[in-house]
Amino acid sequence: MRVAVFGAGYVGLVTGACMADLGHHVVVRDIVSEKIDALRDGDVPIHEEGLAELIEKNGERLAFTTEVEEALEAADVIYVAVGTPPTRSGDADLTAVWTVVDELPHVERRVVLAMKSTVPVGTGRTVRHRLDERGLENVGYVSNPEFTAEGTAVRDFMHPDRIVIGSFDSVDGDTVERLHEGIEAPVVRSDVASAEMIKLAANAALVTRISFINEIANVCEATGADVLTVAEGIGLDHRIGPSFLRAGIGFGGSCFPKDSLALKQLAANSGYSFQLLNAVIEVNELQKRRVVGKLERRLGSLRGKKIALLGLAFKPGTDDMREAPSLVLAGRLQAEGAEVSAWDPVADATGQLDGVEIAGSALDALEGADAAVIVTEWPELRELDWAAAGARMRNRLVVDGRNMLDPTELRALDFEYEGIGRGGP
Numbered sequence: 001m002r003v004a005v006f007g008a009g010y011v012g013l014v015t016g017a018c019m020a021d022l023g024h025h026v027v028v029r030d031i032v033s034e035k036i037d038a039l040r041d042g043d044v045p046i047h048e049e050g051l052a053e054l055i056e057k058n059g060e061r062l063a064f065t066t067e068v069e070e071a072l073e074a075a076d077v078i079y080v081a082v083g084t085p086p087t088r089s090g091d092a093d094l095t096a097v098w099t100v101v102d103e104l105p106h107v108e109r110r111v112v113l114a115m116k117s118t119v120p121v122g123t124g125r126t127v128r129h130r131l132d133e134r135g136l137e138n139v140g141y142v143s144n145p146e147f148t149a150e151g152t153a154v155r156d157f158m159h160p161d162r163i164v165i166g167s168f169d170s171v172d173g174d175t176v177e178r179l180h181e182g183i184e185a186p187v188v189r190s191d192v193a194s195a196e197m198i199k200l201a202a203n204a205a206l207v208t209r210i211s212f213i214n215e216i217a218n219v220c221e222a223t224g225a226d227v228l229t230v231a232e233g234i235g236l237d238h239r240i241g242p243s244f245l246r247a248g249i250g251f252g253g254s255c256f257p258k259d260s261l262a263l264k265q266l267a268a269n270s271g272y273s274f275q276l277l278n279a280v281i282e283v284n285e286l287q288k289r290r291v292v293g294k295l296e297r298r299l300g301s302l303r304g305k306k307i308a309l310l311g312l313a314f315k316p317g318t319d320d321m322r323e324a325p326s327l328v329l330a331g332r333l334q335a336e337g338a339e340v341s342a343w344d345p346v347a348d349a350t351g352q353l354d355g356v357e358i359a360g361s362a363l364d365a366l367e368g369a370d371a372a373v374i375v376t377e378w379p380e381l382r383e384l385d386w387a388a389a390g391a392r393m394r395n396r397l398v399v400d401g402r403n404m405l406d407p408t409e410l411r412a413l414d415f416e417y418e419g420i421g422r423g424g425p
């Protein structure tokens, strides 16, 4: 089949490359010409495992353009994979989505507009009206939300837990289902509103688990229990399961914060106060800030102290720093008068962290530091020569925001170690 993808971001590029790998002919369109030029030159503008290889492998069936007409030529399915960032009010900003919808020209054949972007429930119905108003009845509409996680997006796309397809007309849903032939996964067919809600509810369930285990960790700290052991013990209960039970310094990224806020606002706009989600969001905000308290308890005032943030991306395996805990932490530490240095193996912090010294290596970031804070669980940090790190630091203190290091090993190297929820205040 012929597929057009609007948006060459994290989702659009993975969708395009995977669809080409399934044998479809794909044209990816973006409005940023530098991105398209780079892609045409074989440079992939984002860090996502396996993506560059997949794009190269499927080069014959994968084209990039800035032109709407070129993307739509003979397309059977048009994917919308543009950004839907939060507005000031916390609602999803659908400006880019409307641009795509309003730019669709009249076509004689039946085409399907498939929504990959995460949108509020009710968006599909509004898109349908807008298309009908313009006489575009032959453009079908399908909600086909994306569940991939950055860092494992290619694998997630090819081996999903499920494929969700919500349609007004089942013929259009059938077309999108056929597009996924070759992928083994349960297919959930539904109405459009339910498909939209599945995406938001799935993310809400995941962030709820994160804030839940973080609160358990905080109580562990106050009572002397160890959250790692507790998580193992509860995760073995088949009714609970082990995933998303890793305590840390809170969730970030381009999806969880914005989607939980969007669902909260969607509920509020409909007159319902989603109290559980309100608490989940608040717990997450506090969790990021607790690190500052941990540092102050060990170091006293942070004025003039040097704190090294190890990891800037919101999670390992990606260069994405949108809503990353590192941004909040850097700002809070600077506000307390600390000098902040930072390192990340792939994220480019240019223009995002005013006044923060960006180091070329983790060891360089630790030069003269009073404390190291593990912000992102990069495997490189587990492999770091911590004896050498200690020798470069002014004071040997590690606050392990991801519980990824071995406290015994660090303490043997004369480090003070503090994790999240690891027993004792």
Ligand SMILES: NC(=O)c1ccc[n+]([C@@H]2O[C@H](COP(=O)([O-])OP(=O)(O)OC[C@H]3O[C@@H](n4cnc5c(N)ncnc54)[C@H](O)[C@@H]3O)[C@@H](O)[C@H]2O)c1
Residues within 6 Å of the ligand: 006, 007, 008, 009, 010, 011, 012, 029, 030, 031, 032, 035, 081, 082, 083, 084, 096, 099, 100, 116, 117, 118, 119, 146, 147, 148, 149, 150, 254, 255
């Ligand atoms: N990032 C993820 O892991 C992920 C996972 C699931 C769902 N989503 C959702 O998918 C959507 C896209 O997310 P993303 O992270 O890929 O965003 P992104 O910001 O990385 O990419 C969006 C791209 O769309 C382009 N764009 C804007 N207007 C356009 C237009 N009119 N025509 C063509 N391109 C246009 C932008 O230039 C940008 O390159 C969002 O709604 C997001 O919530 C993201």
